[in-house]
Amino acid sequence: xxxxxxxxxxxRALASALAEVLEPGDVVLLGGDLGSGKTxxxxxxxxxxxxxxxxxxxTYTIVQEYEGRLPVAHVDxxxxxxxxxxxxxxxxxxxxxERVTLVEWGDVVAxxxxxxxxxxxxxxxxDAAAGPIAGGSDVxxxxxxxxxxxxxxxxxLEFQGRWQERRPRVEEVLAGYA
Amino acid sequence: xxLLGIDTATRRIGVVLASxxxxxxxxxxxxxxxxxxxxHAEALAPAIRYLCDECSVSLRQLSAVxxxxxxxxxxxxxxxxxxxxxxxxxxxxxxxxxxSLDLLAYPLRHSRSLIVPxxxxxxxxxxxxxxxxVPGGVQRDSEYELGSPDDLAGEIAARGxxxxxxxxxxxxxxxxxxxxxxxxxxGAAHAAPSLSALAELAIARYEREEFSPPSEVLPxxxxxxxxxxxxxxxxx
Numbered sequence: 001x002x003x004x005x006x007x008x009x010x011x012r013a014l015a016s017a018l019a020e021v022l023e024p025g026d027v028v029l030l031g032g033d034l035g036s037g038k039t040x041x042x043x044x045x046x047x048x049x050x051x052x053x054x055x056x057x058x059t060y061t062i063v064q065e066y067e068g069r070l071p072v073a074h075v076d077x078x079x080x081x082x083x084x085x086x087x088x089x090x091x092x093x094x095x096x097x098e099r100v101t102l103v104e105w106g107d108v109v110a111x112x113x114x115x116x117x118x119x120x121x122x123x124x125x126x127d128a129a130a131g132p133i134a135g136g137s138d139v140x141x142x143x144x145x146x147x148x149x150x151x152x153x154x155x156x157l158e159f160q161g162r163w164q165e166r167r168p169r170v171e172e173v174l175a176g177y178a
Numbered sequence: 179x180x181l182l183g184i185d186t187a188t189r190r191i192g193v194v195l196a197s198x199x200x201x202x203x204x205x206x207x208x209x210x211x212x213x214x215x216x217x218h219a220e221a222l223a224p225a226i227r228y229l230c231d232e233c234s235v236s237l238r239q240l241s242a243v244x245x246x247x248x249x250x251x252x253x254x255x256x257x258x259x260x261x262x263x264x265x266x267x268x269x270x271x272x273x274x275x276x277x278s279l280d281l282l283a284y285p286l287r288h289s290r291s292l293i294v295p296x297x298x299x300x301x302x303x304x305x306x307x308x309x310x311x312v313p314g315g316v317q318r319d320s321e322y323e324l325g326s327p328d329d330l331a332g333e334i335a336a337r338g339x340x341x342x343x344x345x346x347x348x349x350x351x352x353x354x355x356x357x358x359x360x361x362x363x364x365g366a367a368h369a370a371p372s373l374s375a376l377a378e379l380a381i382a383r384y385e386r387e388e389f390s391p392p393s394e395v396l397p398x399x400x401x402x403x404x405x406x407x408x409x410x411x412x413x414x
Contacts, residue, residue, distance in 0.1 A: 083406070
């Protein structure tokens with residue numbers, strides 16, 4: 001399932017609309033290069049879940065927790081090197097059927113997360129920008145470049161495990177964005 | 179002797195005080211049916227304080243601290259094991275670590291079935307082990323395992339014996355076990371590791387001087403991985 005957004009605001013709006021289908025225990029893995037807008041998407045999801053405090057990148061804190069209509073755990077695995085670190089950080093306790101867990105870069109290590117999950121791939125459209133511009137929103141780890149491109153994004157949803165059954169419902173809430 | 183026992187391997191926070199003459203008292207907060215978020219970190223220390231106060235016991239009187247080391251809920255275990263170690267180190271008393279699966283199996287020792295405790299491991303998996311009853315107790319007849327409820331159901335079916343399944347994992351995934359021949363579910367009273375079993379087993383070990391220095395006690399983690407995260411995308 002694929003969508004195209006023209007701005008960060010539109011990406012947020014799409015994510016916020018998608019939040020309507022989220023239920024306690026859901027896991028959403030956010031994929032995409034540096035600067036593609038994973039945190040922007042997470043902000044939209046959190047807003048849609050009724051989180052009213054500012055949602056910032058968890059790259060350095062690894063986990064940020066929020067309270068909304070449902071509790072939200074916003075995770076970033078970018079700074080981790082081993083699957084064991086994911087276990088040692090106790091993320092398992094997030095999959096307790098109570099909160100929604102959003103994982104930036106989670107697609108890279110999907111097997112460390114529950115089999116039933118939604119993957120959101122965010123792809124910056126290369127032809128949308130005249131060239132790299134300074135000032136992306138997604139800052140990487142040591143030595144990483146800050147990448148920014150134009151604001152146009154392809155957003156691809158992949159339904160894994162029991163999420164496949166929820167495809168029609170997702171189509172319904174995102175009908176306005178097709 | 180006076181023993182403080184802690185088990186936080188499941189959603190249930192459990193604290194017990196006992197002497198060689200039996201239980202002085204216990205506090206239990208939460209459980210598998212309780213959908214409120216477990217707050218091990220917030221509730222454990224006040225629960226210990228409350229129990230000691232109500233039993234007129236001062237921490238300085240303790241001879242040992244027993245702790246359920248899981249396998250089980252990650253955050254809960256860390257809180258419970260750390261609290262036990264810090265208390266023991268401060269009071270200069272030994273720690274007696276006991277696997278929480280043993281604490282589920284032991285109260286069912288009078289049954290004639292195989293006893294299979296299963297603790298919810300999240301991700302649609304359970305921690306489990308298989309026990310046989312022996313005179314005076316239970317004896318483990320498998321490794322401590324991590325697997326899907328269906329893996330466990332397969333293992334039980336392969337053994338083909340009368341089996342009693344207990345623990346919050348058995349409750350949560352009851353559907354995987356309910357229709358198996360010769361298998362019974364132990365019910366809500368056997369959902370959390372038993373605090374009286376913790377006291378009884380720990381006092382027996384204390385008397386045999388089977389205890390550990392606090393620094394050597396660790397939670398039992400069965401979910402292990404040697405894999406590196408494939409960060410090609412990060413370097414690309």
